[in-house]
Amino acid sequence: MKKPSQNPQPPQWATRFLRWYCRPRLLEDLEGDLYEYFLRNVRDKGARRARFIYMIDVFKFLRPYTLRKIEFITFLTHFMMIGSYLKTSRRSLVRNKLFSFINIIGLAVSMSVGLLVISIVNDLRSYDDFHEKKDRMYRVITRHEGAGQSPMNLASTSVRIGQRLKENVPGVEDFTLIRTGFSGDAQIGKNTFPLEAVWADRSFFKVFTFPLVAGDPRTALKEPFSLVITEKTAERLFGKSNPLGQTVRFDTLDYQVTGVAKEAPALSHLHFDALISFASADATMGKKDNWFYAWNSVWSNYVYLTIPKGGSPANVQRALDRINAEENKGVEHLKVNVSLQPMKEIALGKDLSNNIGPETEPVTLWILGGLALVIILSACFNYTNLSVARSLRRSREVGVRKIIGAHRSHVLGQFMAESVMIAFLALLFSFGLYLWLRKEFFALDPHIAKIFTLELSFRSVLYFIALAAFTGLLAGFLPAVFFSKINAMSVMKDAGGLKIFRHIGLRKALIVVQYTLSLIFIATTAVGYSQYKGFLNFDLGFNTENILNIKLRGADATVLRDELAAIPEVKQLSRSSMVTSVGSMFGDHTKYLPGDSALVWMNAVDEHYLPIHQHQLLAGTNFTTRPEKGKETEVIVNQQLLKRFNIADRDPRKALGKILTVGKQKLTIVGVLKDFHYGTMENKIEPVMFRYSGSEPWGYLNLQIASNDLTATMEKIADAWKRFDKVHPLKATFYDDQIEEAYSQFSVMVKAIGLLAFLAICIASLGLFGMVVFTTETKLKEISIRKVLGASEPGLVYLLCRGFLTLLGIAALIALPATYFLFDKLLLTRFVYHQPIGLPELLGGALLVMLLAVVMIGSQTAKAARSNPAKVLKSE
Amino acid sequence: MKGTNLGEFEELVLLTIAALGREAYSVAICDELERYTGRSAKLGVVHAVLNRLEEKGLAKSQLGDASATRGGKRKRYYEVSHAGKVALTRAKELRESIWRNIPGFNLEGSL
Numbered sequence: 001m002k003k004p005s006q007n008p009q010p011p012q013w014a015t016r017f018l019r020w021y022c023r024p025r026l027l028e029d030l031e032g033d034l035y036e037y038f039l040r041n042v043r044d045k046g047a048r049r050a051r052f053i054y055m056i057d058v059f060k061f062l063r064p065y066t067l068r069k070i071e072f073i074t075f076l077t078h079f080m081m082i083g084s085y086l087k088t089s090r091r092s093l094v095r096n097k098l099f100s101f102i103n104i105i106g107l108a109v110s111m112s113v114g115l116l117v118i119s120i121v122n123d124l125r126s127y128d129d130f131h132e133k134k135d136r137m138y139r140v141i142t143r144h145e146g147a148g149q150s151p152m153n154l155a156s157t158s159v160r161i162g163q164r165l166k167e168n169v170p171g172v173e174d175f176t177l178i179r180t181g182f183s184g185d186a187q188i189g190k191n192t193f194p195l196e197a198v199w200a201d202r203s204f205f206k207v208f209t210f211p212l213v214a215g216d217p218r219t220a221l222k223e224p225f226s227l228v229i230t231e232k233t234a235e236r237l238f239g240k241s242n243p244l245g246q247t248v249r250f251d252t253l254d255y256q257v258t259g260v261a262k263e264a265p266a267l268s269h270l271h272f273d274a275l276i277s278f279a280s281a282d283a284t285m286g287k288k289d290n291w292f293y294a295w296n297s298v299w300s301n302y303v304y305l306t307i308p309k310g311g312s313p314a315n316v317q318r319a320l321d322r323i324n325a326e327e328n329k330g331v332e333h334l335k336v337n338v339s340l341q342p343m344k345e346i347a348l349g350k351d352l353s354n355n356i357g358p359e360t361e362p363v364t365l366w367i368l369g370g371l372a373l374v375i376i377l378s379a380c381f382n383y384t385n386l387s388v389a390r391s392l393r394r395s396r397e398v399g400v401r402k403i404i405g406a407h408r409s410h411v412l413g414q415f416m417a418e419s420v421m422i423a424f425l426a427l428l429f430s431f432g433l434y435l436w437l438r439k440e441f442f443a444l445d446p447h448i449a450k451i452f453t454l455e456l457s458f459r460s461v462l463y464f465i466a467l468a469a470f471t472g473l474l475a476g477f478l479p480a481v482f483f484s485k486i487n488a489m490s491v492m493k494d495a496g497g498l499k500i501f502r503h504i505g506l507r508k509a510l511i512v513v514q515y516t517l518s519l520i521f522i523a524t525t526a527v528g529y530s531q532y533k534g535f536l537n538f539d540l541g542f543n544t545e546n547i548l549n550i551k552l553r554g555a556d557a558t559v560l561r562d563e564l565a566a567i568p569e570v571k572q573l574s575r576s577s578m579v580t581s582v583g584s585m586f587g588d589h590t591k592y593l594p595g596d597s598a599l600v601w602m603n604a605v606d607e608h609y610l611p612i613h614q615h616q617l618l619a620g621t622n623f624t625t626r627p628e629k630g631k632e633t634e635v636i637v638n639q640q641l642l643k644r645f646n647i648a649d650r651d652p653r654k655a656l657g658k659i660l661t662v663g664k665q666k667l668t669i670v671g672v673l674k675d676f677h678y679g680t681m682e683n684k685i686e687p688v689m690f691r692y693s694g695s696e697p698w699g700y701l702n703l704q705i706a707s708n709d710l711t712a713t714m715e716k717i718a719d720a721w722k723r724f725d726k727v728h729p730l731k732a733t734f735y736d737d738q739i740e741e742a743y744s745q746f747s748v749m750v751k752a753i754g755l756l757a758f759l760a761i762c763i764a765s766l767g768l769f770g771m772v773v774f775t776t777e778t779k780l781k782e783i784s785i786r787k788v789l790g791a792s793e794p795g796l797v798y799l800l801c802r803g804f805l806t807l808l809g810i811a812a813l814i815a816l817p818a819t820y821f822l823f824d825k826l827l828l829t830r831f832v833y834h835q836p837i838g839l840p841e842l843l844g845g846a847l848l849v850m851l852l853a854v855v856m857i858g859s860q861t862a863k864a865a866r867s868n869p870a871k872v873l874k875s876e
Numbered sequence: 877m878k879g880t881n882l883g884e885f886e887e888l889v890l891l892t893i894a895a896l897g898r899e900a901y902s903v904a905i906c907d908e909l910e911r912y913t914g915r916s917a918k919l920g921v922v923h924a925v926l927n928r929l930e931e932k933g934l935a936k937s938q939l940g941d942a943s944a945t946r947g948g949k950r951k952r953y954y955e956v957s958h959a960g961k962v963a964l965t966r967a968k969e970l971r972e973s974i975w976r977n978i979p980g981f982n983l984e985g986s987l
Contacts, residue, residue, distance in 0.1 A: 026927070028939070028949050028950055028952075029901070029902065029939065029949065029950060029951060029952035030923065031947070031949050032946035032947065032949030032950065032951060033902050033903055033919060033923070033946075034919075035946050035947040035949060036903050036946050037903070037919060057919070057920070060920045061920060061923070063924065065924065065927055065928075
C-alpha cells in the first residue's frame with residue numbers, strides 16, 4: 001500500500017455518504033467523475049484543497065434527481081419479518097435469563113427517573129393551562145433601578161399602571177389589578193377566624209378563568225367592601241349555611257359576601273382563600289395615602305391583561321414604553337420600567353422577586369434532564385456491553401439471515417426493534433418503580449406537594465412511551481450496527497473467527513464511565529450530607545438547645561408570659577423581635593462618626609435574651625434600664641461593629657460608653673459581645689447590635705425548656721396559648737428545628753442526589769456483574785487448563801479480577817478529584833463558613849462501591865476457579 | 877410543448893456531445909464546453925442537464941470500460957439520439973429563419 005502523502009485519496013466518509021444517498025444507476029460514473037476532478041485538483045491546488053472541494057461537491061450533488069428512491073420492498077420485508085424478529089427476540093430473552101434480567105431491570109430503574117423528570121417538566125408546563133385565554137394573557141412586570149442600587153426585576157408593579165391602562169391603551173382587551181397581603185381576623189357573629197385574602201378588581205373574573213359557584217362574576221368585585229370566598233373558606237366560616245349576602249367584620253369594617261368561587265386548580269400560580277374588591281383597598285388605603293398610587297410603589301400589586309385574538313403584545317409594549325417614559329419624569333433618582341410577561345412563563349421562566357407561586361428557571365430543568373439522561377445512558381451502556389459481549393451466540397442467526405437474503409438494513413432493523421421491545425417491557429416495570437419514586441419525591445419536602453401534582457395526563461403518557469422508544473434506540477444502536485456488519489460467510493464457516501474481544505476497549509471505557517458517574521454521585525451524597533450536618537451543628541456563638549420560640553400574633557404578650565413562666569418546666573423566658581441564624585435579617589442605618597453610615601443588623605430583645613442564649617459578653621453588662629419603646633438609650637454590639645466603625649481601636653473595654661446614632665436616636669454602648677452568626681452560613685459575620693425592647697407584639701417569646709416529658713410540657717404551653725389567643729393556632733418551634741428548616745433546601749438536594757447515587761450504583765453494579773459472569777464463562781476452559789497446569793485458586797481469582805479492578809481504580813481516580821473540585825470550586829463557594837471536605841466522606845462511599853464490586857467479581861471468579869477442570873475439559 | 881423544448885444550455889450540451897463523437901462523457905463535455913464558451917462549466921450543472929436530456933429522450937448513454945484514472949470506475953458515454961438530432965436541427969432552422977428576416981442595416985445601425 002502506498003503512503004497517503006504520495007497518493008492522496010478523497011475523504012472516505014464523503015464517498016460513503018455519496019454512496020448512501022445516490023441512486024445506484026447514477027452512482028458509478030458520478031463517483032468516477034468526482035474522482036477524476038479530485039485528481040486534477042490535487043495536481044493543481046494541492047491535496048488539502050482538493051479534499052475540501054470533493055467534500056463540497058458531494059454535498060452539492062445532493063439533489064432530487066440523484067437521491068435514492070426509498071425502496072418500498074425493504075420496508076415491506078421489515079413489516080413481514082416483524083413476527084420472526086419478535087419470535088427470535090423472545091427466544092433469546094428467555095434463553096439468557098440473567099442477561100435479560102440485568103437489561104430489563106437496569107433500563108426500568110433508569111427510565112423511572114426519566115419518567116419522574118418528564119412528569120415534573122410536564123407539570124411545570126401545564127401551569128395555568130386552565131385559563132381560557134391563557135395564550136393571550138400577560139402579566140405586567142417591573143424593572144426597578146434606583147440610583148446606587150442594583151436593579152431589581154419584580155413580578156409586582158404599581159397601581160398607577162392600572163390607572164394608566166384604563167385610559168384606553170390600544171391593543172389591550174381587559175386587565176385586572178390585584179394586591180396581596182390582606183390579613184385579618186374575620187368576625188362572624190361571635191366567632192373569629194383568621195383570614196388571608198387578595199384584593200382584586202372587578203374585571204378579575206373576565207381575565208382569569210376562576211368559575212363562581214354563586215354570585216355574579218361581573219359585579220361580585222365591583223362595590224367596595226365586597227368579599228368573594230372559595231368553597232373551602234365558605235365551609236370554614238359559615239358551615240352549611242348559605243354564605244351569599246352574609247356580613248363579615250374585619251376590625252370595624254363590614255364586608256359583604258358577594259360570591260363563592262371554586263377552589264383554584266392545583267396547577268395555578270395564583271391561589272387564594274378569599275378575594276376582596278379592590279375598591280375596598282382604595283377606600284381604606286388609597287384615600288389616605290398618596291403612596292398607594294405612586295408610580296414607584298411597585299411592591300405588592302400585580303397587573304394581568306389579555307390582548308384580543310390576533311392582537312400583538314408588541315403593540316401593547318410600545319404603549320407601555322411610552323407610559324414608562326412619561327411616568328419616570330415624575331420620580332427622582334429612580335427608573336421604573338414595566339414590560340409584559342406571557343402567562344405561560346410565570347411558573348417556568350426567569351427569576352423575579354415578589355413572585356406569586358412556584359417559579360422554576362429552565363436551567364434547573366435542563367440539569368434535572370441531564371441527570372436523568374446520565375442514569376439512562378448508564379443503563380444503555382449495560383445493554384450495549386452485554387449485547388456486544390454475547391454477540392457470539394447470535395452471530396450464527398445473523399449469518400443465516402444474511403445468507404437467506406437479509407440486507408444490512410434488515411439486520412439493523414431487527415436489533416433495533418428488539419431493543420425497543422425490551423425497552424417497552426422495561427417501561428412496564430419502570431412505571432411501577434415510578435409510582436414508588438413519586439411517593440419518595442413528595443416525601444422529600446412538604447413544599448413539593450404544593451407545587452406538583454405529578455398526575456398522569458394523556459400528554460405525559462405519550463412522553464413516557466416516547467422515552468421508552470428513545471431509550472430502546474439509544475441502547476440498541478451500537479449492538480445493531482455491530483451485528484449488521486457481521487460477515488455471513490466467515491461466521492458460518494467458523495463462529496470462533498468472530499472477534500468478540502475486538503471491542504474490548506469500548507466496553508472497558510463504558511464501564512469506567514459508569515463507575516465514574518456512580519462514584520461521583522455517591523461521593524457527592526456523602527460530602528453533601530456531612531456538610532449539611534456541619535451546618536446544623538455549627539457553633540453559632542450562642543446556645544440554641546432546648547429553646548422554644550413562640551410566634552406572637554400582634555397582641556402584647558405580658559399575660560401569656562406570666563402564665564408560661566408559671567409552668568415549672570419553663571426555666572426562663574425572653575422576648576425578641578426575630579429569630580437569628582435562620583435566614584431573616586433586619587437592619588438599620590447607623591453612624592458613629594458623622595458622615596460614615598452603615599447598615600447594621602439588629603435584633604430587639606429584653607433583658608433575659610442574652611442569658612438564655614448564652615451570648616458571651618466580652619465587656620460591659622446586659623441592659624440595665626427598662627425603657628418604653630422608642631426611648632431606649634442602650635445598645636449592645638458585637639466585635640465586628642467595633643471593627644467596622646473602628647471604635648476605640650477595637651478594644652471592647654474602651655468602647656463602653658461610646659455613642660452610636662441609629663436613625664435619630666443616640667444609643668450608648670453598654671456591652672460588647674463576642675462575634676456570633678446572625679445570618680446563615682452563606683453570610684459573613686457582620687456588624688450586629690441588640691437594642692432593648694420590653695414588648696414585641698409581632699415578635700417571639702423564647703422559652704428555655706427543661707423537661708423530662710416533652711409532650712406534657714407542650715400541652716401545658718398549648719393550653720396557656722389557647723387561653724391567651726382563641727383565634728390563632730399556636731406556632732411554637734424549637735430553635736434547632738428552625739435552623740434545620742433554614743437548610744432544608746440543602747437536605748432535599750442531598751436526599752435527591754443520594755437517591756440518584758443509589759440508582760446509578762445499582763445499574764453500574766448490574767452491568768459489571770453481567771460482564772464478570774460473561775468473562776468467567778468464556779474463560780472457563782482457559783481457567784481449567786491453567787488449573788491442570790498447576791495454577792493456584794487465589795492466583796486464578798487474581799488473574800480474573802485484575803482487569804476489572806484496574807477499571808474501578810481508574811474510575812475512582814477520575815471521580816474523587818472531580819467531586820472534590822465540584823464542591824471546593826463550585827458548590828461550597830456560596831457558603832462563607834463550612835466544614836473542610838473530609839477525606840473519610842470522599843473515600844467512604846467509593847470504598848463501599850468498590851467493596852460491592854469486589855464481592856461480586858470475587859464470588860464469580862472464585863466459583864470459576866473452584867470448578868473441577870476435569871469436568872469442564874471433558875465436555876468437549 | 878414542454879418536454880421536447882430545448883433550452884439554450886441544453887442545446888449547447890447536446891451540440892458538444894455531437895461534436896465529441898465517441899469521447900462524450902461528463903468530464904470531457906465540461907472541458908469542451910469551457911473551451912467553446914470561455915466560461916467555466918460546473919460538473920454539477922452539466923450532470924443535471926445530461927440527466928434531463930436523457931429523460932427527455934434527446935440523448936442516450938451507456939457505460940464504457942473501467943480505467944485506472946477514475947479509481948476503477950467506468951465512464952458513462954453519451955450520444956445524441958434520433959429525437960435529439962431532430963430537436964437540434966429544428967432549433968437551428970428556427971434561428972436561421974429568424975435571421976433571414978432581419979434586414980442587414982438593422983443590426984449594423986445599433987453598433
